[in-house]
Amino acid sequence: MTNAAIVILAGxxxxxxxGRLVNGLEAAREFAENPEDDLELIFDGAGTQxxxxxxxxxxxYHDLYRSVSDEAAACDYCAGAxxxxxxxxxxxxxxxxxxxxxxxxxxxxxxxxxxxxx
Numbered sequence: 124m125t126n127a128a129i130v131i132l133a134g135x136x137x138x139x140x141x142g143r144l145v146n147g148l149e150a151a152r153e154f155a156e157n158p159e160d161d162l163e164l165i166f167d168g169a170g171t172q173x174x175x176x177x178x179x180x181x182x183x184y185h186d187l188y189r190s191v192s193d194e195a196a197a198c199d200y201c202a203g204a205x206x207x208x209x210x211x212x213x214x215x216x217x218x219x220x221x222x223x224x225x226x227x228x229x230x231x232x233x234x235x236x237x238x239x240x241x
Contacts, residue, residue: 125160126236130228133241134169135176144173145184147241151191163236164191165219165226167198168205170241175210192216200224 129151133143147164154162166174174197177188188195192214199220202208211218219226228238 125154125157126163126234127154127160128163128165128228128231128236128238129154130165130167130226130238130240131170131173132168133173135172136169140169143241144170145187147239148184148187148191150239150241151194152187155191155194161236162191162194163196163231164194165196165198166201166216167226168201171197171202171205171207171211174202174214174216175207178210178214196226198224198226 129147131144131147133140133147151162151164154160176182177185179185196217196219197211199218202211202218221227221230231238
């Protein structure tokens with residue numbers, strides 16, 4: 124059994140950001156498909172901006188996102204800071220705020236998660 128936390132930090136500004144997003148979602152799907160693995164998928168920082176884009180059924184990676192969206196969470200503070208709080212809530216994505224409004228990486232490490240950032 125593997126505990127993996129995929130953290131999407133890449134914003135929406137460049138082609139390389141899109142590449143990091145897709146690589147992160149592909150990695151998340153690989154863990155999600157293994158019933159023995161435990162996955163946390165966290166959109167953090169500028170990465171929270173992807174949620175409204177990926178919720179659009181016309182987005183090229185909408186289906187990939189939907190394959191792991193049940194595992195997705197977003198940093199509460201960052202969703203507000205990047206102006207996507209309403210879209211995150213509308214999408215039904217859980218927000219995490221256990222570290223002064225942010226997700227707690229320390230808690231994940233303490234729970235033996237491997238942290239993988241994109």
